[in-house]
Structure formats: C-alpha cells, structure tokens
Amino acid sequence: MSLQNILAANLHVSVPNHSRQANGSFAQISCEKNTVGRHISTKAVGSDRREDITHLYKHPEGSEEERIAVETASRFGSKPNTYFCAVANDVTLNVALKGEEPQIGQDAHLSITVKNSSAERRSISLHCQVAVIYYTGVQKGTVKKDDISVNLKPREVQTLEWTLPYDQYKNQLVDQAALMLTVTGRVRETKQVLATQFNFRLRTPDIVITPVGDAVVGRETVAKITFKNPLQCVLKNAAFRLEGLGLQTTGMIVFGDVGSLATIDLTVKFTPTLTGLRKLLASLDCDQLTQVHGVADIFIKQM
Known part of the structure; x- marks a missing residue:
C-alpha cells in the first residue's frame, strides 16, 4: 500500500489529486479538520476491516464530560493554556477498593474520597463510569454510569461508597475479569477539573x-x-x-x-x-x- 493510501486509510485525511508531482514526490496533503481527533478505530476481531470504537471513549460532543476530557488532555499537550485555568486547585479526588478484591459473582464495592483543602466551601459535580476492559486495556463496553453531587465544608473530607452490582456486569465480562472506573468532575466555585481512573479485577474462586x-x-x-x-x-x-x-x-x-x-x-x-x-x-x-x-x-x- 502506498504512503498516500496509508495516510488516507489510517489518518482519515483527504488527498487532493494534485498532491502527486511529476517526479513522483508528494506535495501538500490537507487534513479533514472535522475527522482528525474525532474518530477512533481499531482492527476488528477476526477480520482485517477496521471497527469504529469512538463511542467507547468519547462522550457526546459538547457535554460536560466531553469538555472535562478535552481540557484535561490539553493540559498535557503543547498548548496547556488553551483553556481557562482554574482559580485554585484545592480539591483532590481518590478512588480505592473497599477491603480485598471482590470475587466474581459478587457486588464490587469501591470508595471515592473527595478532600477540600481550602478554607471555603466547595461544590463538586462528579461523573462516574465503569467499563469492562480487555487485558490489552481496550474497552469492551460501559456497564454503569452515575452522576454525583458533593458539597464540602472548609477542610472537609468525604468518602462516598460506590457499588457495581453483579447483575450489571455479569453478561459483559471477558478473560481476566478486568474493569476500569473513570471519575471526572468540576468544582463549581473555582472551575477546577478533577479526573482519575482506577483499574481493578474480580477474583476467581480457587480449586x-x-x-x-x-x-x-x-x-x-x-x-x-x-x-x-x-x-x-x-x-x-x-x-x-x-x-x-x-x-x-x-x-x-x-x-x-x-x-x-x-x-x-x-x-x-x-x-x-x-x-x-x-x-x-x-x-x-x-x-x-x-x-x-x-x-x-x-x-x-x-x-
């Protein structure tokens, strides 16, 4: 496959007819701004065709979850100041398992800890989403979503219990029984963005x-x-x-x-x-x- 075809197939770019010069070299290649960075694809299982998996990773365009994801990603790019910076970063977010790893067939119990380090009140909107993942880290599908509102007093720490019922994941598990909880949020008073991911597995029984x-x-x-x-x-x-x-x-x-x-x-x-x-x-x-x-x-x- 030529370089022109590889670019067109994998990077979703449009290649004008005049891009190939008489000497066989390439001139200018223009990218479709409406597709680059908007679509995610991978090789389909058991086939050489490509499968669109954008829906597994992207939130609806313009939604609060999508804006948080974009702003978080931009902070680690070449232009970290593209979006408005938070007035203060005084709220922290942490996720952990309650007790030992849950066994497959049981509900999974996790805790979400939110800490306010400031001397003022903070109001936070959290978006929680848990997905089944393959051993490669590729997501198979989302099994549960939650929206949680948290109001913190000055210097307050709250630990929220979050449960994934067995009935919601029993038909979705793949080998290794791995799941990933993604929690994103925004502090209303400071516009601080919160984001974290937590991977965990379900224990299989012993013989x-x-x-x-x-x-x-x-x-x-x-x-x-x-x-x-x-x-x-x-x-x-x-x-x-x-x-x-x-x-x-x-x-x-x-x-x-x-x-x-x-x-x-x-x-x-x-x-x-x-x-x-x-x-x-x-x-x-x-x-x-x-x-x-x-x-x-x-x-x-x-x-």
Whole structure:
C-alpha cells in the first residue's frame, strides 16, 4: 500500500489529486479538520476491516464530560493554556477498593474520597463510569454510569461508597475479569477539573486440593478436590484438568453441570512415580467461568 493510501486509510485525511508531482514526490496533503481527533478505530476481531470504537471513549460532543476530557488532555499537550485555568486547585479526588478484591459473582464495592483543602466551601459535580476492559486495556463496553453531587465544608473530607452490582456486569465480562472506573468532575466555585481512573479485577474462586493420607511412591494415593460455583447461574459441561510432575500425566475429569452457587467434591486417585515434594495442579474447563486454578504440595515418601 502506498504512503498516500496509508495516510488516507489510517489518518482519515483527504488527498487532493494534485498532491502527486511529476517526479513522483508528494506535495501538500490537507487534513479533514472535522475527522482528525474525532474518530477512533481499531482492527476488528477476526477480520482485517477496521471497527469504529469512538463511542467507547468519547462522550457526546459538547457535554460536560466531553469538555472535562478535552481540557484535561490539553493540559498535557503543547498548548496547556488553551483553556481557562482554574482559580485554585484545592480539591483532590481518590478512588480505592473497599477491603480485598471482590470475587466474581459478587457486588464490587469501591470508595471515592473527595478532600477540600481550602478554607471555603466547595461544590463538586462528579461523573462516574465503569467499563469492562480487555487485558490489552481496550474497552469492551460501559456497564454503569452515575452522576454525583458533593458539597464540602472548609477542610472537609468525604468518602462516598460506590457499588457495581453483579447483575450489571455479569453478561459483559471477558478473560481476566478486568474493569476500569473513570471519575471526572468540576468544582463549581473555582472551575477546577478533577479526573482519575482506577483499574481493578474480580477474583476467581480457587480449586481446593486436599491430600488424603500419606503419599508413597509406587502406591495409589487419593486427593480430594473441592470447588464452589460463585455465579448465580449453572456452569455447563464443566470439566477438571489434572496434572503433576511425578504424580500423573495430564488427565481430565468430565463432571457435567455445576448448579448455581453449588459446592462439589471430587476424589482423584494417582500413583506417584517420583519421591520428594511435588505439586498437583487442577484447572476448570468451562465456558461460563475461566482462569480458575488450584495447586497443592504433596510430599511423596520412599516405599
């Protein structure tokens, strides 16, 4: 593909017919001011065509969220003073998880802390948006939006509880179960812009492996496998893969359907071939739930 076609395809520029000179070089290339910086595209999944994903990143033109995004971006560009500067920057914004990482199948609880460092009252309008993201950081889609008003007294700190219900994300998750909360806002009195992003993951459950009795090389050994379905839906055609160096070759146990919030117990038998400390690994093979693993240390004695 020529440079002219590459520019036209990827940068959304219009190339006039007179841009190619007689000697094969290029003259002036004019850009479409109405498209550059306004459209975002990426390679479509499973195709060589490009997919328009502008709606995943841009707010409606002229909205308060869009203005905040533009002003925030401009501060880090070559002309940081393009937009009106805040009279004061005395309000801070912070996002954190409440407790440990939430487990998949549960509501996610986060906290948004707003601090007023000034001796005057401050009124803030916050816009919250959480999106599912792929492991590459590309957004899949927005699952929840909120608008919050906060009134702070002088020197006051407020911590707001923010919850993402399971019902709102259960059909949107992809591998790695990653989400991103974006919080933007503006202080009414000073016109200060607030913006922050917080990435978090949902923990997947563990497969618990418990050895039963002593393990001796050359003798049949038993281990118990316990797994609880954390989702409020049935896991279809679930199977467990087992492997362990010196314990057994890779094998599969086909279990079938696992009921909603159900706990299952399996018993596996294997004959160790090597002595010493060994690891038995287990993983879940299921379309509805991925990245589920378990490991146990098993000491194999000499006969």
